[in-house]
Amino acid sequence: DGRTAGEQVAAARKRVLELVADHSAAWVDIRKALAATGIEIVKYNAIHEHHEALRQRFIDEIYPVLTPLAVDPGHPFPYISTLSLSIAVGLRDPETDEQHFARVKVPQILPRLYQVEPNRFVLLDQIIEANLDVLFSGMEIVEHHLFRVTRNADLAIEEDEADDLLMAIEEELRRRRFGEAVRVEVERSMPAGTRAILLRGLGLGDDDAYEIRGMLDLTGLRDILELDRPDLKAEPWTPVTPPRLVPPDEDEPADVLAAIRLGDLLVHHPYESFAASVERFITQAVDDPEVLTIKMTLYRTSGDSPIVRDLIRAADRGKQVVVIVEIKARFDEEANIVWARKLEQAGAHVVYGLVGLKTHSKVCLVVRREGSGLRRYVHIGTGNYNHRTARLYTDLGLLTCRPELGADVTDLFNVLTGLSRQRTFRRLLVAPHSLRSRFLELVDREIEHAALGRDARIVVKLNAIVDQPAIEALYRASRGGVRVDVISRGACSLLPGVKGVSEGIAVRSIVGEFLEHSRIWGFTNGGETEWYIGSADLMDRNLDRRVEAMVPVEDPEARARLAEIIEVILADDRRSWQLRPDATWRRTEDIAGHSGTCDVHQELKARALAAAAAAATPRRARAGVGSLDPRA
The missing domain is CATH 3.30.870.10 (Endonuclease Chain A)
Structure with a gap:
């Protein structure tokens, strides 16, 4: 749009400041709404009656975990990990009248919210701040302010020059922990002098500091989700079994391959069950002695992925298993490396994609011996093979055994694993x-x-x-x-x-x-x-x-x-x-x-329930039973 890089950065900062203000205002509104329902996050200074008990909890549960780090000629500015919450502490030595600066990390292994009464909480960082005199015995606490640092998370990898991409990424992940600081979030109350110490120690400029009104780092609020308050939560949704995958006998698993042979099957998550469709497709392929090969792309998956465990089982059973693991998937690199090594140990062929490209496609190929030939079954989706996000994200998947699509997906895997330079496909884009x-x-x-x-x-x-x-x-x-x-x-x-x-x-x-x-x-x-x-x-x-x-x-x-x-x-x-x-x-x-x-989500849930109920009716008639929940 004709603006210089500096002008674009300035415009972006202006917009980010607006978003930060909106973010803080939203938290104020949410906090008030929570209080109206009886859930309070109170300030430490507002609960004097609990100070003695909280001080004892601090001494017993929190103090042993803390490590104060001073900054002076003998103690250089400490390394501060990305997105960790810290307290900047200003101190005065009463014997020498010297001013000192220290940093205390708020431990991530401890809960952010401490309960003082039923449905009444105080923040961990406020408990620490109120008891800094225990940490800095003999010193006068002059000031204390929360801050949080964000570091550059980009990976700098020369793929053309890397002899082993897996090892290169592992090394770069180790370096990423020490990436350049790019932002510091501070409480509005932090004075200019303390802010200057932080910016200088982090190598940042004034425009890299962002003032936060209210609670800094809202990720700790997840603990509120564990409260037993169903009246404040959306009714849990249990995905239905896709109608064509409802088995005739509820004690028997669905035959997904047979359903695909009858015609293409479109599945819609999370309205329809990922476990009853995609996961069942993979599990059946693993257990079927006529299945020879399973090939799959993995971009983001969970740490306890049933699909990856099934692929490991398939490799253990001697099937040919090929997995394209995208180890450059941002923030999932470490998890993907762990799965890649486990798959390799099981005997699967693991490939890390093409140099210079991320493999983001969601495709799976199952090759099965049928009669005197082979049939190819394919899943092509919009979302990752991740059973956790499949309950939270709306995604679609097509299960098919159309020969042209099977041939296309076969060719695509050859491009990803070999030296094929095929650029055009029959039906696939x-x-x-x-x-x-x-x-x-x-x-x-x-x-x-x-x-x-x-x-x-x-x-x-x-x-x-x-x-x-x-x-x-x-x-x-x-x-x-x-x-x-x-x-x-x-x-x-x-x-x-x-x-x-x-x-x-x-x-x-x-x-x-x-x-x-x-x-x-x-x-x-x-x-x-x-x-x-x-x-x-x-x-x-x-x-x-x-x-x-x-x-x-x-x-x-x-x-x-x-x-x-x-x-x-x-x-x-x-x-x-x-x-x-x-x-x-x-x-x-x-x-x-x-x-x-x-409401689109409520409407599509209602339609999914209606379709599942209609599909379950014949089974009820055969079994001679009454009501049957289609989600069961």
């Missing part, structure tokens, strides 16, 4: 080769339909849209008479409703019970709508520097389901926000001027 170009072609085709007077509409649901060629194409579509709906969870560089540019574009975002993570493309195509799902957002990093896969959804039932999902999302008027031409977001409820009636 793969970044960084064909994905952007095909998206632009599909947009241009809608423009042609609009010019001929046919129905022309584009729907894209994704996590972010910042790719300039894609945005310019959608602007061009709008000017050409194509209706465009964009559903973006995060960053959106496209402005809707700008006269002469984007009047035919609407942008909305859903903020509700689940995190919207699925990626969907829809193109009306003159009445023969085409749908795609997959792993790619419209960002240059996804389209140019990652291996991504988008798959066309060709099954009529699955297509109808995608259309239904989009219809419900666009009908939401309770959890949705709309982007305005002036780059501001407004709640749909506020725009309408009245309370909304459609």
Whole structure:
């Protein structure tokens, strides 16, 4: 936009300061709302009657864990780990009248909230601050202030020069702990002199300091979730079993492979169970003696992943197991390295992807011997193979045994594991080769339909849209008479409703019970709508520097389901926000001027329950039983 790097940084800081203020204001509101329900986080000075007991707890439970670190010629400025909470302490020696500075780390191994009465809590850091005289015996406590440091978490790896990528990343992870400080958050009460000591010791400038009003580091509030207050929590959701995977006998597991042979199966998480579909698909493949090979990409998974344990079992049983483990997945590098080593020890073939590219695609291939030949079963998804996030994120997965898709996924794995330079595929769209170009072609085709007077509409649901060629194409579509709906969870560089540019574009975002993570493309195509799902957002990093896969959804039932999902999302008027031409977001409820009636997450849960109940009815009749919860 013509601004220099310095001007962009200044503009970013200005916006960040606004976000920090909003963040602090939100905490004030939440704290008041909690107090109204009887849950209080009180200040230490407001509970004098508990000081004696808290001092004893400090001596017994907290003091032995603390390590005060002085800063003077004999004690250099200490290393401060990233995102750890610390107390800057100003001291005076009464014998010499000398001023001193020290740092006390608030231990992360201790709870942040200490209960003083039922549903009444005080912060650990305030307990420590009130008892600093125990730590610094004989010294006068002049001042104390909380602060938190953020360090650069980027990995600097020359992949072309690394002989062993795994070892190179392990070494870089060790270095990351000592990455350059990039930000320090401080309490507003911290005086300029103390702040200057911190900034100098951390090698930061004035613009790298951010004042926080209220509680610094809200991650400690997780403990409140453990309180037995179901009245304050969303009703827990138990995903239903996909109707086609409900077994005839509830004591027998579903035959996922047989269901796939009957036709493509689209699964929608967390409304439908990840365990009963994707995990069951892998488990059945591991236990099936006719399955010869299992290949999978892993980008982010959990530390207790049932899928990875199944892959280890498969390797132990002598099946050929190939796993593309993306060890450059930001902040999941260490966890992925641990799984990579365990898979290798079990005999699996582990590959770390392509040099210069992150493997972000979500694909799995199962090869099974059937009759005199082989059949390939495929799962292509929008989300990670992670059973924990599958309960919190909305994602889609396509289970299919279509020969062309099986061949495409086989070829994709050969690209990832070998020296194949294949760039085009039969049906699959793969970044960084064909994905952007095909998206632009599909947009241009809608423009042609609009010019001929046919129905022309584009729907894209994704996590972010910042790719300039894609945005310019959608602007061009709008000017050409194509209706465009964009559903973006995060960053959106496209402005809707700008006269002469984007009047035919609407942008909305859903903020509700689940995190919207699925990626969907829809193109009306003159009445023969085409749908795609997959792993790619419209960002240059996804389209140019990652291996991504988008798959066309060709099954009529699955297509109808995608259309239904989009219809419900666009009908939401309770959890949705709309982007305005002036780059501001407004709640749909506020725009309408009245309370909304459609909550997309509640609506899709209700539809999932209804579909599961309908599928369970024949089983009830066969068993001669009454009510049967479809989630059981």
